[in-house]
Amino acid sequence: MPWDPIQLNDGHVIPSIAFGTWTLGNGQGSIDQIEQAISVGFDHVDTAQMYRNEEEAGKAVQESGLARKDIFITTKYSGLNGLDIETSIQNSLKNLGVEYVDLYLIHHPRLAQPNIPTAWAKMEAIKRAGLAKSIGVSNFGVDDLEVLLASAKIKPAANQILLHPYVYARQAPLLAYAASQGIVSEAYSSLIPITHQPGGPVDKPVNEIAQRLNATADQVLLAWVKAKGAVAVTTSSKKFRLEGYLRAADLQLTPADIAAIDLAGRA
Numbered sequence: 001m002p003w004d005p006i007q008l009n010d011g012h013v014i015p016s017i018a019f020g021t022w023t024l025g026n027g028q029g030s031i032d033q034i035e036q037a038i039s040v041g042f043d044h045v046d047t048a049q050m051y052r053n054e055e056e057a058g059k060a061v062q063e064s065g066l067a068r069k070d071i072f073i074t075t076k077y078s079g080l081n082g083l084d085i086e087t088s089i090q091n092s093l094k095n096l097g098v099e100y101v102d103l104y105l106i107h108h109p110r111l112a113q114p115n116i117p118t119a120w121a122k123m124e125a126i127k128r129a130g131l132a133k134s135i136g137v138s139n140f141g142v143d144d145l146e147v148l149l150a151s152a153k154i155k156p157a158a159n160q161i162l163l164h165p166y167v168y169a170r171q172a173p174l175l176a177y178a179a180s181q182g183i184v185s186e187a188y189s190s191l192i193p194i195t196h197q198p199g200g201p202v203d204k205p206v207n208e209i210a211q212r213l214n215a216t217a218d219q220v221l222l223a224w225v226k227a228k229g230a231v232a233v234t235t236s237s238k239k240f241r242l243e244g245y246l247r248a249a250d251l252q253l254t255p256a257d258i259a260a261i262d263l264a265g266r267a
């Protein structure tokens with residue numbers, strides 16, 4: 001697959017594009033959509049306690065017939081029902097029907113209770129127990145990472161963050177800091193310029209690049225994420241779009257293309 005796996009700091013690798021389940025809801029429809037994503041070639045499912053569809057994700061993975069080692073499952077501690085991290089991982093494993101997850105994330109720094117060092121020590125225990133191959137965080141800023149790293153025995157493997165051209169200038173120092181610490185950044189909601197802010201300044205360069213490369217705007221934005229060295233965490237209900245997302249890794253964005261998108265995002 002052209003989305004090459006990325007090396008994590010703990011010896012494992014992560015597929016560099018994920019199918020996210022946040023907006024899928026529950027039930028058979030959700031299972032069908034995850035199965036569709038796996039059937040077109042996605043091998044990374046990104047779910048969370050809070051999305052309330054870990055069970056659906058687990059069913060879809062089982063029904064895909066893929067061996068456990070051939071699918072990468074991320075889930076997150078979201079503080080659902082006030083449960084602690086130790087109980088939550090057990091519930092997530094049960095919901096997913098697996099013995100381990102590939103990546104377990106603290107969904108947001110405010111969920112790191114009573115404080116980041118204590119919560120992170122619990123995550124480290126989960127990794128040591130083999131319940132998660134890798135551990136990481138989400139929505140952590142530089143300050144949060146600094147607090148975590150000051151006491152960490154195991155570095156977070158990944159930080160999943162909001163990343164699209166309109167927030168790039170704000171997030172660039174965080175990307176640089178994470179990279180300097182060997183932490184892989186994962187990008188979510190990267191298609192916001194299309195889905196929530198159409199008509200903005202990013203449209204012009206994205207559409208021009210898309211036209212030149214015979215691609216779609218969503219593909220250009222995902223290729224931009226790849227160029228930033230981040231894992232793309234995206235989703236679609238449509239098979240043709242999912243196939244397009246996977247092909248987006250082949251788009252050859254030039255440094256000038258990337259600079260034009262960055263500049264438009266700052267406007």
Ligand SMILES: NC(=O)c1ccc[n+]([C@@H]2O[C@H](COP(=O)([O-])OP(=O)(O)OC[C@H]3O[C@@H](n4cnc5c(N)ncnc54)[C@H](OP(=O)(O)O)[C@@H]3O)[C@@H](O)[C@H]2O)c1
Pocket residue numbers: 019020021022023046047107138139160161188189190191192194195216217218233234235236237238241
């Ligand atoms: N860690 C966190 O706090 C956090 C927060 C948010 C999200 N996430 C993760 O990231 C995943 C993706 O988040 P997201 O849904 O915000 O991602 P996104 O990748 O920005 O948007 C995906 C949506 O874009 C639509 N889309 C794609 N191409 C389009 C086009 N050309 N025209 C119109 N619409 C288009 C798709 O709709 P169609 O179905 O119509 O194709 C799909 O619903 C989530 O499922 C979750 O796993 C994590």
